[in-house]
Amino acid sequence: MPKAVGIDLGTTNSVVAVLEAGEPVVIPNSEGTRTTPSVVAFSKAGEVLVGEVAKRQAITNPDRTFRSIKRHMGENWKSEDIDGKRYTPQEISARTLMKLKRDAEAYLGDTVTQAVITVPAYFDDAQRTATKEAGQIAGLEVLRIINEPTAAALAYGLDKGSEDETVLVFDLGGGTFDVSVLEIGDGVFEVKSTHGDTHLGGDDWDQRIIDWLVQQFKAAHGVDLSQDRMAVQRLKEAAEKAKIELSQTQQTQINLPFITATASGPLHLDESLTRAKFQEMTADLIERCRKPFEQAITDAGLSKGQINHVILVGGSTRMPAVQDLVQSMTGKEPNRTVNPDEVVAVGAAVQAGVLRGDVKDVLLLDVTPLSLGIETKGGVMTKLIERNTTIPTRRTEVFTTAEDMQPSVEIHVLQGEREMASYNKTLGKFQLVDLPPAPRGAPQIEVTFDIDANGIVHVSAKDRATSKEQSMTITGQSSLSKDDINKMVKDAESHAEEDRKRREEAEIRNNADSLVYQTEKVLREQGDKVSEEERTAIEGPLADLKSVLGGQDTEAIKAATEKLMAASQAFSQKLYEAAARDTNATGTSASGQTPGDDDIVDAEIVDEK
């Protein structure tokens, strides 16, 4: 089924995203990166190159390489003659869109026919029309052209508020800066004001670091690195890396060995840059952000206290100095949970989904707020469905009995996060009766939990031997309020350690109990094959364990279990030896046919009791 995508057609970089199962996903390009440079080149061989590849050949082919074509959108501009054709900005932009479309199709394994494309809020009619044309040339039906700040607000779901809200979008990209104030009410977006600086962006911050490095190096070695193309290239990479690191740390090391060579030998660049120093040398750039910012707020007729939400867009807003500026000027903690490089494309994808009708309420799948399970031996809650599982869902597990000849099992349905059954909420109980007489561990009882899309839980238990089945339906589980659910989850977290201990105790007891059971069985069935002395060696520890099992001392149970285990192993050894003697006597090889194999009970999945 053809898809509709959202495209942020940027001045320096472009991003494409799609809504998948209601969730926006940014699509990596064929090179594996999530942003694609908006650079288009027509090679001498007549090939069209887009993105990183076009950038790499730019200096060999400057007349036929186009960067920042967005700045010409809507103008009467035309390229120089390229192989007999002069290109319009929309024709060149279309090349970028074609690559995004192609890469999205490769990623999705499906055709992409429709798109929502974003433009700056200040774009006029001609610029918007040109953008739409670019889409059409690229073979896309443009569902809508939307404003970049609007898309950012959509990405944060700010259209869903019940009251009218004011949103400030601060967008500092690679080469452009925009501040917009939006008013949102009833899902309608109105741009109240927009200001900016079309030639201010992250690249300016990088350049400051490059200039500083050149200066430092010149002072130390008397060599001007800015004359060396190769050195400049390395400085550029290092500067960007340093800038990014300084958003995380207070200091960074810039180390470029063999940056250049003089007659006396190679020279290395090794500088450390602190965040404070970096902020000092870029303070004027921050100041340049301030003015459009103030203007946008004034033009919208607002004071800073009237802004409800602040959204950061563009990679440069990761810089702490920028965030501080925004916070001090709005008095608000900015939203930054969505990647600022991708937030516009994400919003466009959301809009595309809405326009296509993909975003329907019925598609919004719910999750189970709390885990569901049943009580098993020792008062433990065994979870069948973990919390936050998307519904509808179904899960089956096989359980068994705890006692010989157990005639029935009780299914105690629980909801909650605690390890022990008694601390969780009982949703219901029912019995599966008339089990045929069998030793413990033998019956296979299938327990199935089925939750439908409305959250109704259907629990059934079936004995595989007789196909007898019993079930119940629980509808009340959604009656828990959000607060109750949070309380139950928190409760489980705060009692996690204590619960773990209790569960461990229950497990120790269960293990001891099965060991007693197995040992008694072996003694009963195989006891005559060993000497009286060997029997006594195991009967002692067995009696000890049975006596401590009656008490509450878990450590004692653990110790006695270990003793009996050791004795039991020695005992089995004797049995094997005895069996081996028999086998040798009859001359058959002992090819894995170990006597006593039948006695090993499969790991018991515990029972209902």
Next chain:
Amino acid sequence: MSEHEQQSMEEGADIAAPEPTELEVAQRERDEFKDIALRVQADFENYRKRAAGQLADEVDRSTGKIVESLLSVLDACEAAVAHGVDGVEPIWSALIGTLQKHGLEALDLEGKEFDPELAEAVVHEEGDGGVSTVVEVLRTGYRWKGRVLRAAMVKVKG
């Protein structure tokens, strides 16, 4: 009779835009839901296929990230050897040898036609109008598991 006919025609006109019956509503809803189910199923199928393919890709990509951060060390070794610094060569070849075993490949571009898929032109010299050629590799480029990890920096003529 004509009067009668007229009346029935009027009735017919009324019936032409009737309230949809319960069955029709149900059928329309059924079609809508069937459509949704199909879409979700298709989305999921595609997702599953893609996820399987991407998992392998993701592994290569994440190991590639580590290798990429080591390229500056390879660059330093290469430059040191070029400058005749003693004792670096064995370390360099040990490091690159290990990485090669796992899928690193140095690009050999000198004298070949310039290909922006593999190299970035940082210096350009006008040529005689023929094909653009790499006349000097300024920084070695690498492939990791068949994908370009870092394009070379080259001087191009033509």
